[in-house]
Amino acid sequence: MLTKQRKQHILNTLQQQGNVVAKTLSQELGVSEDTIRRDLRELAKAGVLQRVHGGALPASPAVVDLTGRQQLSSDEKALLGRAAARLIEPDQVVFVDGGTSTLQLVRALPVDLRATIVTHSPVIAAELISHPAIQVVLIGGQLFKHSGVAVGAAALAAIRSIRADTYFLGVTGIHADYGLSTGDLEEAQIKRALIEQAAETVLMVTADKVGKVSPYVIASATAVSQLLVTHSTTPAQYQPLADLGIAVSLCE
Template identity: 50%
Template sequence: MLAAARKDLLLERLRRDGRIVAKEVAVELGLSEDSIRRDLRELDAAGLAVRVYGGALPASPAVADYTSRESVAPESKRRVAATAAAMIEPGATVILDGGTTTLAMVDALPKTLECTIITHSPTIAASLLDHAADVFLIGGRLFKHSAVACGAAAVEAAGTISADLFFLGVTGVHPTAGLTTGDPDEAAMKRALASRAAETYVLASAEKIGTASRYAVVPLDAVAGIITDGEPGSRTLSGLAAAGVPIVSADAHAR
C-alpha cells in the first residue's frame, strides 16, 4: 500500500473510531509499526492528527487563528453560548475565557444583567462596554493567536481573584486525552483561572468534540460540566458520561 493510501486510511480510522492504535493497524495491514508511526508523525506535522503514546487522536480544527475560528461552527457556538449565558445569575462573579464561543456568550447576555465579569481577553472586555456588568480585565503578555493575556504576569494577577463560575474554552474534548489546547502558556493561564472559580464549565461546540490538541488544561474530574450541543449518544459524549463527567445539553430554545 502506498504511503498516500495509508494516510487516507488512517484519517478515515480517526474519523470513525476517534483514535488509532499503531500496533493494531500495523498488524492489520501487515506493515511494521515504524511505518505506521512515520505516517502518524507526518499527519501530526500536517495538523491532521495528534500523536499520543501508542498511536494518535483526531486533531482539533479549533487551533486555527482567531479570525479563522470565527467562521467555524457558528451555529453550534451560538447554541452553547446561549445555554452558558443563561447560567449567569444577577450578582454573580464570572470569569470568561477568551475565544469565539465566549464572544458569542456576550452577545447572548442581557445588557441589563448586573454582575461582575473578569476576563483576560481584551476582545471580550471591549464587547461588554455597553453592558451593565462590571468588567475587570486581567493584563499580561498578549497571545495574539487567541487574543488573550498569558504569561507570568497574567497568572500572578489571576491569583488575586475569586469567582462563582469560570467558562472555559478549549480546543479539544476527548474521553482519553481530556481537555486540551494548542499552547502551553495558554493552558497554564486556563488552569490558573479555573483554580479561582467555585465551578468550571467547558464550552464545547461541535468541532471540538472527539478531538485533541497538544497541551492538557485541567483534568476531566475538575470541571462541573461540559456544555455542548453534540449528540448524546456519540462515542465521545458516551465515553465522557461513562467516566462521570456531567454533560450539559444546549437548551432547546437556543437551537
C-alpha cells in the same frame, strides 16, 4: 500498499474508531511499526491527527487563529452562548475565557445584568462596555495575538488574586481519557489557573472538539462541572464524558 493509500487507511480507521494503535496498524497492513510511526508523524505534522503513546487520536480542527475560528460553527456557538448566559446569576463573579463561543456568551447577556466579569481577553472586555451594571476586570499581560488573550506571569499573578463563582472555559479539545487541551502552552497554563480559582467550570463546546485532542493539556476532563453541547454532538461523543460524572446539558 502505497504510502498515500496507507495514510488514507489510517485516517479512515481513525474516523471510524476514534483512535489508532501503531502495533495493530502494522499487523493489518503488513508493514513495520517504524513505518506506521513515520506515517503518524507526517500526518501529525499535517495537523490531521494528534500522536499519543502507542498510536494517535483525532486532532482538533479549532487551532486556527481567532479570526478564522469566527467562521467555524457560528450558529452552534450562538446557541451555546445563549444557554451559557442563562447560567449567570446576579452579583456573581465570573471568569470568561477568550474565544468565539465565549464572545457569543457575553453578547447574549441581558443589558441590565448586575455582575462582575473577569477576563484576560480585550475582545470580551470591549463587548461589555455597553453593559452599565456589569463591572469588568481586565487581566493584563503579554498579548497572545493568535487567540487575543493575555498570557504570562503578570496574568497568572492577577488571576490568582481573584476567586470566582464560575469559569466559562474555552478549549480546542476535550477527551474522556486525555482531558482538556489547547494548542498553546502558555494558554494552557492560564486556563489551568482559572479553573483552580473558580468554584465551578462550565465548558461550551462545539461538536468538532468533542473526542479531539491538542498538544497541551490543561486538566483532566473532570475539571469541568458542566458541559454544554448542542444536538450536533452525538450521544456517542458525549457519553464517555457523562460516564465520568460530568453534567452534560443539551442546548435547545
